[in-house]
Amino acid sequence: MPEARRIAIDDMIAKTAQGNREAFDALYAATSARLYALCLSILKDRPEAETTLERLYVALWQGSAGQPPQGAAALQWLTALARYRAIERLRARQAGTSSGEGARKAGALAAVPAEIEGSAAAPILSDLDEAQAEAIRDVFLNGLTYADLALRENVAVDDLRHWMRGALLRLRN
Structure with a gap:
């Protein structure tokens, strides 16, 4: 990003916090599309x-x-x-899956890996053992962090990172 644009966004953030409506509008116009796409890619739910x-x-x-x-x-x-x-919202959604709405959203989220299994990604993921394929899905599709996955698998985060790196290298090859 050019230095002038970085400084302009810095300035827009500072002025927005001071209640400057024009700065807020400019900040929103300059950043909202990118940030919305990121949130949507993590949450897989437009309203959320x-x-x-x-x-x-x-x-x-x-x-x-x-x-x-x-x-x-x-x-x-x-x-x-x-x-x-977005990740915090995803975690809150996953923690609240016992409620009706949470269960519906969790079901919709669980359908994403199933759709991927039926797509062109299925042969790629089938090259991995099931544990590695599930870990790849959890991290890259469901928004789990390495720390969360390490806790779930009861391994050290560094060991998990090494293991995941091996799986990603196998996929790349």
Whole structure:
């Protein structure tokens, strides 16, 4: 990103937190499409992605989201915030699967790997053992972090990273 654009986004964030409506509109126009696409790719649910993004922009407007760290690229900071919020929402959804709405959404999310199994990805994932294929699905489709997966599998995070790297290299080859 050109330096001038980075500085402009930094300025828009600062002015937005101070209640400047024009800065907010400009920030939204410059960043919302990218951040929405990211939220949607994690959540796989349009209304949830929209709500997550709306809450991020409200936090920016109220100043409660903070400011990018000194020297950090503002768009990368916003992207990290959106990703974090989407993953937190996904985790909350998964934790609340006992409710009717949570169960419906969990069922819809569980259908995603099934669709992928029936697609061109199926032969690729079939090259892995079932545990590795499931781990790849959980991390890259369901938004699980390596730490969450390591906890579930009762292994050290570094060991899991090494194991996942091996699986990804097998897929690449």
